[in-house]
Amino acid sequence: MKVGAPENKLGRVIVQVLLLHLLLQSVHSQKSQNKLNITKPGQNIPAALRVQLSRVSHDKVVVDNGIIQVTFSSPQGLITGIKYKGIDNVLDDEIDDRGYWDVAWYEPEKKLEIDKLEGTKFEIITQNEEQVEISFTRTWTLSKRGSLVPLNVDKRYIIRSGVSGIYMYGILERLEGWPDVDMDQIRIVFKLNPKKFDFMAISDDRQRSMPSMADRDNAKQLAYKEAVLFTNPENPMFKGEVDDKYMYSMEDKDNNVHGWISSNPPVGFWMITPSDEFRLGGPVKQDLTSHAGPITLSMFTSTHYAGKEMRMDYRNGEPWKKVFGPVFAYLNSVSPKDSTLRLWRDAKRKMASEVKSWPYDFVNSEDYPLSHQRGTIQGQFFVKDSYMSRLNIYGKFAFVGLAPFGEAGSWQTESKGYQFWTRADRKGRFIIENVREGNYSLYAWGFGFIGDYKYEQNITITPGSIMNVGPIVYEPPRKGPTLWEIGVPDRTAGEFYIPDPYPTLMNKLYVNPLQDRFRQYGLWDRYADLYPENDLVYTIGVSDYRRDWFFAHVTRNVGNNTYQPTTWQIIFNLKNVNQIGVYTLRIALASAADSELQIRINDPKSDHIFTTGLIGKDNAIARHGIHGLYRLYSIDVAGNLLSVGDNTIYLTQTRSIGPFQGVMYDYIRLESPPRT
Template identity: 30%
Template structure:
């Protein structure tokens, strides 16, 4: 006990005595406390050296800050010392726009070290004045190129970590398709996108050393500033020869987020971060990872940071609370919610879709909500006006609250209990998969971040997918993606998939095949029932690159395909899914296709007892979201709603073709006939 007390006291004394210091030798700044030493070049604003106290091992080969994959680099024109005390050192680097700049932006980079900082904090501010010309960018990133011979263990999630191949083996790599993938001498193919991350629950990624126990991690207490927010997926770490690349994408377009364009005449600024470059040492790489996660938890409790003074960073925040419920509209009963998410996003403009491609503002969210009516709290929300969106595992779709949410500094916005109604026109006859916005439950979905699975389709399904409801098991009989295969002429062609199911009677009214899309790339989709005329194609699915970049969740979409009773028959029926290549590469490899999240048939007069449910598919909870409606008896295509559920606080119903939802709309949201379909944020209509 005495020893423990002595150690604690000694640690306290050391931290008080030494604190943090700043040294300027004319060419570089050195930030140092008794835990870490970080050197930053004055000419560039880039970190040139990182070491842990008492250990002479250099972490870095080099680092840089750039845009658009290295086409534009941050180039410090000047620097200044913002704070220099024994407890707080903060320095700033500035790159101000001129006619020679690669982007029409001002850049300000801040590095901060406190007396107890185990590494260094990084923050970046962009500014675009109205007088600047129009400018666009797809990526903004900080890259640390660590020494690969030392930092040879990569980890980005609990279940995504590995020992990286040597630089010598990588230099012998043979390029595969796509070009970012290469085959090592041992036959293994490595692909940098196998280590991508989803922002929703992410807070740490980086490298550790098997030989020294050292670790270098990006610790992010908040990802509120990331373009796309909770919806976004992006690259994080990979290896290149003698460098282990640890990357923080402050803006990125790898999974369909799109470019960011600021027009002349527009004043705009944004702060990315601060986040912590965390340096540690542990007995094993797994211990280093666990320690980094613990640090992420601690840093999260400090958010928003009080130490930074970078212009535009908001310290005075608000809080949003509420209780979420989703009803089955056919029964009025609550649907149990699992791993539900509530997000706050700020509308950008009528021409820029949200939330997947949102970038101008911050977004905030709460996740992992469970129960019939879970209560949520979204902390540290930047004051402003937001749109609330929600979704949950086991429930199809995404919901929008029919009122905007205003957040004020120092105040709690209590939304009370709000209830959404799912969009379902009839009882579920059968369903395939689990509505969770991923294709993870299907064949190969449990190891999706592995190069080349799309090439396995012909071998796994030589006769394509023929799924028999009640007999097949989607875990092995439904592939994680529907892709093209090479034809005899070398060009890739689509292969139809079939779903077989039995009916003992004909539906009494219009039925809906509701298809939730987890991801898509350069593909169009149409459906035929019993070899009849196929529906008009849905051609506006966004290419989110998820297939070629080894993801499992891209840009979510819900589609409705409507069928008249006369299209069905007693006995065996068949839906055919035609996925056609409409862009991308025509030869060499196939990266077009669709990842299905969930498929279900809703048929009036048939409650699921007249046909067998899909094996392993026992979840009958459904909900509404981004919906396109296709009807077999016409060629009419409804507007492409991204969300067609607004909360219903009224017991009345809206007539067919009447308004049933939208921002500031206060009337009935339940349709007397048909479904409430989203037209735009301000208007939904019963059709």
């Protein structure tokens, strides 16, 4: 008898049943994958699904894996065509710029330029039946100064067997001694087929049918070029609505997947970003996602919601090198009988899978470290505030991160290196994995306390290292007990009063009062409607910041394109005053745009005791945000300026050239003198 052979009829029946069960499982699994056009990469690849690369002509490269077919211009490295599921080209083939990288740059004191980072050399990095990785490079020389951004460029694309999409990353470098340059923005842009894609989804509750670019071209421009009012759109459902690409911005920590859906055939196109390590400005930096066009973006760097403080500026021949990506352009489809919203749910599942797979093990570049070449740091974060608790408080859900060396809080304007962030758990415990080798500072901040923490020692990450910094304790700025406070220290103005939008200037996506209502157009002008002559007055113990504190301290529109400075008042009562003591006023700003905040005590005509000076270019007021860059001010208030009984703090925003100047407050607190 052969080893393993069944000894009787019953044994043979059991084996047959098991084989039939396995066969049915295999068929069911294949059907499930085919329904969403997902095939797992692996061994024994059917011939039809093997990745194939062909140099069709001197100016074209085509890669096909049996699911998608991607065409690149050569040697420029532009994506000119994506064939998928019955659509000859998911991109807009009626225009030239449809799938490209670009950099917004300029030499100091010169005009802004846009460089599409077109390559001059094509190279095959990896080619086998499981994967093709191709490269389009360009080398900068001094003879190109003024016409091209001074960077060496290596754009990489990876197409894998059984994977319905394109992995994309870039290696940008400048060498020592190269000329000064500023860069405001680096991104990848996809302009999709407007005859197919008309439904956009960027989150579970932010998705809708969208107007066309033709609708935008025929619309009425509002206060700035990005915002338009549809007066006579081709699709009447959009009449009377406002559209602005900044309405669809998102914080980077949430910006993992977004894109578009075609209903006929039912196809989705999604931008998936599995890691934020190559983005700038920390987890709450805001940026664009997708918008009318139809357009989908992968934003690597920008000055949006920050201004020139976020600009990448290089001086005195400073060298630099960075890997941006990989990011993943993912395509999926369903049966015409199925709901197209299944495409969004599948895109989220795919995003979660890509995040779990980071760092990728199939990227073929010495500049992209694999998992075993990275390190880990962990610890526990506490907050110590003796005026709140005698014991250290768990840093519950605090943001903890590694970023290049700098002062506390410098991470939010850091723009050249890599950053690695996580959120602590309920007890302040944190772990940051897959950190690139290098030297960092460890930072933290979070809900419920002001200011920024920085660990006193530098952090060095080496391949395979696991570092435990143990318990770390942050003592937020504090001199005395709280007399009163306004708002919640969360770095946004979201808890304050956000008015109803103008009925004639609405975007229907945000009509739900609980859903991002701050994203409506024109809310800055509602201040003048609510306070036509006298400014906001807030009385401690009587007023409620949720209904009585306007979310943005803006100028007042008095008509004829004229604006006035505004002065807000905080009235508070003191039963006794330490005349020789020093009180402390803490003002945390969530945003500032071309503004200056001055503080006066009890006499609006007296000399100010504090001014911020001219601050801010984050433009959050115009761009439908509730925060930009965070700023914290600690202001000494001499006790002899205060009186027993009612006192008034005057907050004046002095700049008033236009409607978008102003600040957003995060949190205000008055502390009494320290206890003796």
